[in-house]
Amino acid sequence: MKFEEKFEGTGSLVEKCQPYLDQIHQANGKPVANGKAEAYVRQEVNGKSNVFNKSLNTYTWEEIQRHNQEADQWLVIDRKVYNVTDWADKHPGGHRVLNHYAGEDATDAFRAMHLDLDIVKLYLKPLLIGELAPEEPSQERNKSPQLVADFQELHRTLKAMNMFSANMGFFFIHLAQILILEVLAWLILLHFGNGWTVTIFISFLLTVSQAQSSFLQHDVGHLSMFKKSKWNHLMQKFVMCHLKGLSANWWNYRHFQHHVKPNIYPKDPDIDVGPLFLLGDSQPVKYGKKKIKYIDYEKQHLYFYMVGLPLLMPIYFNLQSMQVMYLRKYWVDIAWVSSFYIRYFITFGPFYGIFGTVLLIFFVKFLESPWIGYVTQMSHIPMKMSGEENRDWLSTQVLATCNIEQSFFNDWFTGHLNFQIEHHLFPTMPRHNYHKVSPLVKSLCAKHGLQYVSKPMLKAFGDIVRALKKSAALWMDAYYE
Template identity: 85%
Template sequence: MKLEEKLENGHVGGTTEPCLSETPQANGKPRANGKAEGSTKREANGKSYVPRRSLKAYTWQEIQRHNQEGDQWLVISRKVYNVTEWAFKHPGGHRVLNHYAGEDATDVFRAMHLDLDIVKLYLKPLLIGELAPGEPSQERNKNPQLVEDFQELRRTLEAMNMFDAHPGFFSLHLAQILILEVLAWLVLCHFGNGWTVTILVSFLLTVSQAQSSFLQHDIGHLSIFKKSKWNHLMHKFVMCHLKGLSANWWNYRHFQHHVKPNIYPKDPDIDMGPLFLLGDYQPVKYGKKKIKYINYEKQHLYFYMLGLPLLMPGYFNLQSMQVMYLRKYWVDIAFVSSFYIRHFITFGSFYGIFGTVLLIYVVKFLESPWIAYVTQMSHIPMRMSKEENRDWLSTQVLATCNIEQSFFNDWFTGHLNFQIEHHLFPTMPRHNYHKVAPLVRSLCAKHGLQYVNKPMLTAFGDIIRALKRSAAIWVDAYYE
């Protein structure tokens, strides 16, 4: 029987996912017995010898009241956790936890974390109770069969080793980037810095920068190396040293986008005001308040003139620097400084200090439309809404779309043409997206979710069509 058929019939292989935390607490306080690590190992093997204590039972009505920044509870595998104090220590940023406060976070928790054994150690002190026996595992507005089918799909993909990254694959991409950087320098050394040579150098560096964007995106999500500290350092190297942007800034911003894509106001990627109004909610809000910073009726033209060329050298670059300075990310600042120092050493003798700075920003200017199209074509045309507390599968599929696969499309987008699979499984290495796409498509068909897959040029055009549609909504609200 094919895997697609197994999924349709609800018989995809795999075992029931173990609870993420089995160690109880009394009165909501962590048990300090000095045996957390050993206990975790026994639980991971399904052989816990620690007697269970009774946990306080909560209803969904009680849990949903704790959804404020100063009072955050969430549910993972029927266990209730108070993450209020932990939120500001969370490596992914405090807003990610706040976005799921008062909700079931089982699937998003599993999606965003690779090493559950480590995470369990942090969860144990936060455990305060569990769902009451009569309560469903998810909120009552969610389809339990859809949730179970998705979790079954994940177990199947884990059994197929679809989450195992191949370091050689990513090493080749890093080699591509470094070869382009070296080639640009060799061209200058051999031919001098004439206009034709400068154009060629700018082209080589632009390709290198764009591919660096995709590689740092991979490393930011994956543990390519066995020791996470090496993955952490490699992310700093690629994002900060090769691109000149803050890795911490990217993490905190990008993870918010992943957990609540296209949800106002939780996804920072769709808050482009006052320059652009996206979806249905923002245009109505601005229109009714008679806000007109620019003529939004022509925002699709501003997208060509400002959005495409200035996303990287303007918005992202300035925001990254601001966040690094205000939050004192000293390691990021050191790595980003090395980006500029390397360019001055490599190209300073050819162009001087001012010319080298100009070269850096010309390359960012040329890279910007590439990255803008790739990152926006799968989200701007899709559904945008306020919080609806949907299940993980529906949340991601409604907010993302795929671009048809080809060798060029895979390379040009860094495999982000498989946005649906990437959003459902952020820690899955990109070389496996095409393998799991048929299973995801089958699951969507089973539950009546539209799996959107379109040609790349159509996707580019849909960005403009979406901007025009939002502009029309603003006009109606503004002049009503």
């Protein structure tokens, strides 16, 4: 597959999907005429249409599980069966997210990833082809009905507690922090000039600003701040593209895949980092048995420090974002990202010149990179990695993530991603509520025998290296046997 085929646009769901509402299809394949498709779909949802009053086809799990290919994708939500094959390419979250759940029950993933279910459900009705047969369980037989029911009850409880409602003041304070750091760096440079000491100090301020922008963008990207998606869409462009200089569409598509199938090969792009690194238990053995040695993987924990941490942001993410924007023709993102560089050249160009400003941008991203690298990897690399095992949502997320102990500094330093378990279970929950729901999640895990892992931050940093060493040892055993 060509690189450019791997990424899809995301952005605002309403903006992206509106063109398709005008010619949305009924179950019998006949398009709706006269441009009133949205009203038609709402009519269907309200039960005013005769199309779905007829008896639905019924299917067994065995039949549904056969439709798990890219060219033939069925999935189940609340016991209803949907054929999403043709819709996948229009899906604002990217076609791969749907494909990752083809042939499976996607109920909890669907609820977790969408903030406004009323809007999203408008697009489900035309895709409806049937329902589970009455004798079939609501989930696949390998899943625990009680565990799934308990998690869904917890989700309903948290909604009743308004845990998915954002405190706008909290997020605007964080935005103000970022903007103040940016302005302060410019004022110091304006007052003291561009000496080495001043340059190092303003680089530090800009690094903090960039890291905190990453965390704020992460919040906005999960639609946790604004109920009106057009405002969220605009805010994400501002934070991700203008403040950070990266494509919002690229990040969304990549990150949503990570959330729906974390630490699962080959569905999670965050762990598909071969041939540079071999992660988990299975990938190193696979490479070893095939006698693959692109790099001396025995030393991968060392070049994680030398290459992985410092070059994640300035090289890997930066170049990938630019390549995807160009190949996928994300013109809006290109315009917004251009504003990031224009702002830097206007602000710092008079002091450092064009080449010096480019070096400043690279240096700031170089300093930010270990910060973001540690925060994003410490909760995943040491945890379970596997192929597709079709687990329930709770087990999938808890086995692949761990928490870092709470403190004021840890919360700020990680952008509250020290609560990765809660974040993965409830991606649209604003981060200031994670600590409130943590005891309930921990209790549910204990009830069902799932290990709820929480550790000190420094131990979590060290566990990354220990996990890389363990994977390297597995590769060596298989390679030299």
